[in-house]
Amino acid sequence: MGIFSYLCISVEEKEDGSPLFLLPENYWNMDADIIKEALEPIITERGLEILKVKITKDNDITVTIASKAGAVSMDDCVEVNRKFTSIFDQDKEDYSVTITSPGPNRQKNEDDE
Numbered sequence: 001m002g003i004f005s006y007l008c009i010s011v012e013e014k015e016d017g018s019p020l021f022l023l024p025e026n027y028w029n030m031d032a033d034i035i036k037e038a039l040e041p042i043i044t045e046r047g048l049e050i051l052k053v054k055i056t057k058d059n060d061i062t063v064t065i066a067s068k069a070g071a072v073s074m075d076d077c078v079e080v081n082r083k084f085t086s087i088f089d090q091d092k093e094d095y096s097v098t099i100t101s102p103g104p105n106r107q108k109n110e111d112d113e
Contacts, residue, residue, distance in 0.1 A: 046080075050065055051064040059096070
C-alpha cells in the first residue's frame, strides 16, 4: 500500500467491471479551509482570528482561536462552537469539535500558521 489509500465508489462500472472512480479514502473528511471560511463571519464579528485548524483522520477537529485585542473568553469559545455545530451537521459529517485558545501566556508563533 502506497502513501494514498483509495476508496472505491462504483456508480457505474467500466466494461471490465472495475469502478469508474477512485476517490481518496479521506474524501468525506472535514477540510480546514472550508472550516475557516465557514467560521469567518463569527470570528471577525468577535475580533478573533483562527490560528490553527487541526483535523485527525477520525474527524476530531481542534480549532485554535486568538483575540486580536486581548484574551479569548469562554463566551467566545462557546459562540464559535455553536456557530460550528449550526453549520456542520454532526450526523452527516461524523466529527467531534473542540474550540480552544493558546492561553494568556503563549504568543502566536509560526507553528500556529
